[in-house]
Amino acid sequence: MSLNDLSFPHRHLLGIEGLSPQEIGLILDLSDSYVQTNRQREKKLATLRGRTLINLFFETSTRTRISFELAGKRLGADVINISVASSSIKKGETLIDTAMTLNAMQPDVLAIRHGDSGAVKLLSEKVDCAVVNAGDGSHEHPTQALLDALTIRRRKGRLQGLTVAICGDVRHSRVARSNIYLLNAVGARVRVVAPPTLLPSAIERLGVEVFHDMRRGLDGCDIVMMLRLQRERMQGTFVPSVREYFHFWGLDYAKLAYAKPDALIMHPGPMNRGVEIDSVLADDIDRSVIREQVEMGVAVRMACLDLLTRAPGEARNRPASAEAGRLRSGEGR
Amino acid sequence: MTRKVAYLNARLIDPTSGLDAPGGLLTEDGKIAGLGPRLFNAGIPEGAERIDCGGAVLAPGLIDMRVQLCEPGEEHKEDILSASRAAVAGGVTAIVALPDTHPPIDDVALVEFIARRAREAKLVKVFCHAAVTRGLAGLEITEIGLLQEAGALAFTDGRHAVASAAVMARALTYAQGFNALIMQHPEEPSLATGDMNAGEMATRLGLSGIRAEAELVMLERDLTLAAMTGGRYHAAHVSTAAAIARIRRAKAEGQPVTCDTAPHYFALNELAVGDWRTFAKVSPPLRSEEDRQAVVAGLADGTIDVIASDHSPQDQDSKRLPFAQAAPGIIGLETLLPLTLELVEQGKLTLIAALDRLTRRPAELLGLKLGKLAVGTPADLLLFDPGRAWQVDASRFRSKSKNTPFDGRPLQGRVLRTVVDGRSVFDADAASD
Numbered sequence: 001m002s003l004n005d006l007s008f009p010h011r012h013l014l015g016i017e018g019l020s021p022q023e024i025g026l027i028l029d030l031s032d033s034y035v036q037t038n039r040q041r042e043k044k045l046a047t048l049r050g051r052t053l054i055n056l057f058f059e060t061s062t063r064t065r066i067s068f069e070l071a072g073k074r075l076g077a078d079v080i081n082i083s084v085a086s087s088s089i090k091k092g093e094t095l096i097d098t099a100m101t102l103n104a105m106q107p108d109v110l111a112i113r114h115g116d117s118g119a120v121k122l123l124s125e126k127v128d129c130a131v132v133n134a135g136d137g138s139h140e141h142p143t144q145a146l147l148d149a150l151t152i153r154r155r156k157g158r159l160q161g162l163t164v165a166i167c168g169d170v171r172h173s174r175v176a177r178s179n180i181y182l183l184n185a186v187g188a189r190v191r192v193v194a195p196p197t198l199l200p201s202a203i204e205r206l207g208v209e210v211f212h213d214m215r216r217g218l219d220g221c222d223i224v225m226m227l228r229l230q231r232e233r234m235q236g237t238f239v240p241s242v243r244e245y246f247h248f249w250g251l252d253y254a255k256l257a258y259a260k261p262d263a264l265i266m267h268p269g270p271m272n273r274g275v276e277i278d279s280v281l282a283d284d285i286d287r288s289v290i291r292e293q294v295e296m297g298v299a300v301r302m303a304c305l306d307l308l309t310r311a312p313g314e315a316r317n318r319p320a321s322a323e324a325g326r327l328r329s330g331e332g333r
Numbered sequence: 334m335t336r337k338v339a340y341l342n343a344r345l346i347d348p349t350s351g352l353d354a355p356g357g358l359l360t361e362d363g364k365i366a367g368l369g370p371r372l373f374n375a376g377i378p379e380g381a382e383r384i385d386c387g388g389a390v391l392a393p394g395l396i397d398m399r400v401q402l403c404e405p406g407e408e409h410k411e412d413i414l415s416a417s418r419a420a421v422a423g424g425v426t427a428i429v430a431l432p433d434t435h436p437p438i439d440d441v442a443l444v445e446f447i448a449r450r451a452r453e454a455k456l457v458k459v460f461c462h463a464a465v466t467r468g469l470a471g472l473e474i475t476e477i478g479l480l481q482e483a484g485a486l487a488f489t490d491g492r493h494a495v496a497s498a499a500v501m502a503r504a505l506t507y508a509q510g511f512n513a514l515i516m517q518h519p520e521e522p523s524l525a526t527g528d529m530n531a532g533e534m535a536t537r538l539g540l541s542g543i544r545a546e547a548e549l550v551m552l553e554r555d556l557t558l559a560a561m562t563g564g565r566y567h568a569a570h571v572s573t574a575a576a577i578a579r580i581r582r583a584k585a586e587g588q589p590v591t592c593d594t595a596p597h598y599f600a601l602n603e604l605a606v607g608d609w610r611t612f613a614k615v616s617p618p619l620r621s622e623e624d625r626q627a628v629v630a631g632l633a634d635g636t637i638d639v640i641a642s643d644h645s646p647q648d649q650d651s652k653r654l655p656f657a658q659a660a661p662g663i664i665g666l667e668t669l670l671p672l673t674l675e676l677v678e679q680g681k682l683t684l685i686a687a688l689d690r691l692t693r694r695p696a697e698l699l700g701l702k703l704g705k706l707a708v709g710t711p712a713d714l715l716l717f718d719p720g721r722a723w724q725v726d727a728s729r730f731r732s733k734s735k736n737t738p739f740d741g742r743p744l745q746g747r748v749l750r751t752v753v754d755g756r757s758v759f760d761a762d763a764a765s766d
Contacts, residue, residue, distance in 0.1 A: 117656065122609065138539035201531040206536065
């Protein structure tokens with residue numbers, strides 16, 4: 001069965017938790033094909049022609065919003081971006097009212113980012129179209145985990161059996177949670193490495209091994225995933241200072257030496273150079289796949305938009321047969 | 334002309350006297366004139382109205398010592414009349430308002446306002462607690478003596494904890510001169526900044542967690558201050574195993590501490606938050622299953638003195654929000670009795686012990702001459718069928734707000750009639766549903 005014939009059994013993509021390994025595999029396979037599309041001179045498809053994607057961002061974002069926008073445009077959809085500065089949200093009614101208003105304009109997909117955990121789920125219950133969670137509070141950021149998985153799979157050829165260390169502000173990180181769910185689902189071993197103040201309670205119950213020491217946490221790892229530490233958490237609230245944080249938990253060559261020699265470095269961006277990651281290391285193309293993650297992001301979001309707009313049980317009707325040919329060669333690089 | 338009502342064929346239960354027997358009860362001019370198994374053996378007094386109880390339980394009306402009335406200030410959520418209607422439908426004959434209103438009940442004028450509005454509503458007995466600090470700000474103590482004279486039953490900053498140890502010590506010391514009760518929301522505020530109970534569930538939902546220890550830390554401090562000052566201290570809505578164990582120990586050591594809990598702390602645990610269900614957001618938060626079981630055990634062995642609904646109405650606009658932004662609170666007047674009866678059904682409490690936590694204990698604690706079946710006391714009565722099954726339908730609640738996580742829950746125990754001062758203020762047969 002071709003990837004184009006498969007439908008996705010979920011109306012929305014609100015999180016990785018609850019997705020089966022097969023469903024994750026399907027998204028990654030389809031994403032692979034879109035990586036090829038994106039590397040061509042002619043990138044525009046007609047898959048979502050006549051469909052409307054609205055990017056509704058209640059939290060500032062550059063890369064995720066642009067990534068969704070490009071994904072929608074490359075699939076031929078009409079894309080509208082709405083950024084609602086959180087200060088102008090009069091909370092409550094306005095949030096749901098905004099969703100209801102947009103819903104009345106008959107979009108096909110809403111990609112929503114919101115600063116509160118669960119807000120995207122709440123909005124998804126009020127609209128008729130598909131909803132992609134583009135990050136909600138400290139809950140989930142599913143497309144980030146998928147693009148991370150795609151990056152790893154293309155580099156390492158597999159996900160199963162790899163040891164992945166997720167390092168930094170796990171407590172507040174939706175990226176960490178989505179990655180923990182995904183990596184556990186596909187059979188990778190997950191570690192979290194952070195100062196105790198940056199770990200949420202009972203994190204071990206999510207199926208991770210907990211480390212407070214970077215050297216021990218990175219020992220023998222295949223993948224080192226760094227998380228962004230938000231500025232307001234650096235000055236004595238959760239960690240005493242930037243320099244102390246970098247000294248113990250910032251990734252540099254000395255700490256990286258404990259990981260496997262071919263371990264890859266990832267970061268969801270935007271990076272705080274000199275806080276969680278050494279600046280030179282971040283740019284080391286032999287080790288860092290940070291820019292590749294950005295590339296994979298567009299492909300993954302194309303795959304998600306494609307799958308969520310497929311009618312259940314109905315094969316995608318491709319406009320050009322040439323594209324169907326392109327669509328299988330994506331493995332490896 | 335005197336007005337007499339004869340309640341025939343009842344199962345009389347009175348926690349104060351330990352009575353649990355079939356019999357009858359006579360009210361005369363709003364007071365209990367007689368009761369007992371053989372009361373009507375010589376016939377029913379002439380001119381008395383007859384009410385056949387059909388074997389249902391006739392007990393003292395419930396006393397709910399923690400109710401948010403939302404009046405003055407938030408009458409769109411609830412007011413004294415709507416709360417009174419909810420109370421009588423739930424078998425509650427006396428409610429005690431918490432002072433977190435706008436403005437807060439921190440002045441004699443407010444106490445008198447509540448009393449006047451209650452007289453106008455004329456359904457249940459409405460009492461109030463007064464703030465322990467002006468404006469609930471936690472800084473300066475209120476006029477405890479004058480407020481008590483005006484009728485305030487206890488002193489509390491409601492859903493705000495008195496955070497300063499110095500202020501709490503002063504309040505306990507000063508209140509002692511009036512034998513006034515200080516009631517605390519026992520949560521160390523600097524530790525209680527999250528949205529739900531800390532643990533796996535909070536971590537999965539991406540919500541910031543409140544550790545159970547936030548309750549214990551404040552309780553430990555307050556028990557130390559209460560011992561130091563000799564003041565009367567009551568911990569509201571205890572929710573954690575650790576706090577209950579600590580209170581058990583304090584009581585065993587002879588410290589005059591008391592506490593209450595609310596039905597949601599023994600009927601639900603943190604899993605009720607589910608997919609960010611804001612109707613299950615409450616302060617303190619719903620806890621772990623171990624904590625829930627400890628609350629049940631605390632009720633069973635008497636460590637927890639009182640069950641109060643902690644009725645906290647919130648309108649849709651306060652709840653239809655992302656979880657972190659939603660207001661905490663659960664309405665409880667109409668589910669107080671049946672949720673408590675679940676414990677009886679489960680064999681955790683005897684029926685008379687359950688009623689004790691809802692009648693005699695709160696009356697005793699607050700110095701009310703209510704909550705018992707005794708000749709000469711006000712005829713505040715509750716008639717209910719403990720076996721009658723029903724299902725919660727929040728849309729039919731009398732409260733203006735419908736914020737209950739129990740909607741759809743099958744329950745047992747239906748209020749048939751509520752009587753205040755001898756007057757039927759609720760009759761299930763006559764009620765619209």
